[in-house]
Amino acid sequence: MRIAIPKERGVGENRVAASVEVIGKLTALGCTVVIEADAGEGAATPDQTYKDAGAEIAKDFAATVKGADMVWKITPPTKTEASKLTKGQIVAASLSALTDPQGAEMLSKSGVTGFAMELMPRISRAQSMDILSSQANLAGYKAVLNAADTYGRAFPMMMTAAGTVPPARAFIMGVGVAGLQAIATAKRLGAAVSATDVRPATKEQVASLGGKFLEVDPEMEKEAETEGGYAKEMPPEYFEKQKQKVRDHLPKQDIVVTTALIPGRPAPKLITKDMVESMKSGAVIVDMAAEAGGNCEMTKPGEIFTTPNGVIIDGRLNLPSMLAETASSLFAKNLFNFVSPHFDKESGKFAFDEEDKTVEGTMVCKDGKITNERVSEALSAKKPAAKKTAAKKSAAKKTTDTKDEKGA
Secondary structure, eight states: OEEEEOOOOSTTOOOOSOOHHHHHHHHHHTOEEEEETTTTGGGTOOHHHHHHTTOEEESSHHHHHTTOSEEEOSSOOOHHHHHTOOTTOEEEEOOOTTTOHHHHHHHHHTTOEEEEGGGOOOOGGGGGGOHHHHHHHHHHHHHHHHHHHHOSSOSSOEEETTEEEOOOEEEEEOOSHHHHHHHHHHHHTTOEEEEEOSOTTHHHHHHHTTOEEOOSOHHHHTTOBOTTSOBOOOOHHHHHHHHHHHHHHGGGOSEEEEOOOOTTSOOOOOBOHHHHHTSOTTOEEEETTGGGTOSBTTOOTTOEEEOTTSOEEEOOOOGGGGGHHHHHHHHHHHHHHHHGGGEETTTTEEOOOTTSHHHHHHEEEETTEEOOHHHHHHHHHHHHHHHHHHHHHHHHHHHHHHHHHHHO
């Protein structure tokens, strides 16, 4: 069984879907692990370290995936990479299958079996396989460290001979895995922490970490969680109530970390321009939802900037990549925990049980077809929009051509 681990080529992507520990576990099963040269460079893991762990090093992407039974990646294969994959290969990665269903369709046309690890079902057995949780945990931690680095004052209360320094006030919006880690990190740094979430169950979690919960509408929040443990998109009237609560709360805050995401949808706008304008100069907003458009109306994805009233908005992307060595290690463990139960010792190969919930939930394509219903729906929704855009372009071209003819 040959497992290929290519180098990630995305801008700012320092992670790699391998770790020394996991390579050891794979080789112990009898697998051959092939890693592309310099794949671990951004995660402080040189090629020699992988060699010492038992892996082979290949010169480029094509050489890495050639003859491989399975390919592990952090990010989805690019069009060029997909063209080098062969029918029957298995790809396990974060495929962004709901936000970019065309990417899953492209993989299916290559004849590969694709596992979108971000679609791992939220069941207790799958916790060790959940890449969203492992990476979000690190992102929540890093978001607060980034805020502390940007904030121009101290976080904890300090009693000094020169006077008392009050603690920073940190407000966490969204209490999922990332939000809980952000609360815990802000508390460790000495901040006075408050938090809010649409799911009522998070109230106790916030309290257990020493934070105060900002409640919006307890009755509406009873129906705010899906069976899979994700937040639902709330009705407009809820967001109006939430905005008023937040509008009253924000002027007192020094640090705000927003984490609200809905799978496959644009990030909900929780902080409006007028709310930012009500905040004090020097306050910091770290928008962890920047990749999905941001929870703050003023966020510029990929940038840090200061507003005219002195509020710093941090919209940097891919926070786990800023902790690449740890993030890579956890990602690799997630992948190993996912595939290892399906390893057949007699044949020395992986035989995935398609009735297993973890397999059924993450498999998006096989034998040239899209196999995941949610991805199929997302693809269907994208296609009419694409046709509409094409029709508009065609109409615009005809109008231009007509004008040109008249002009001639």
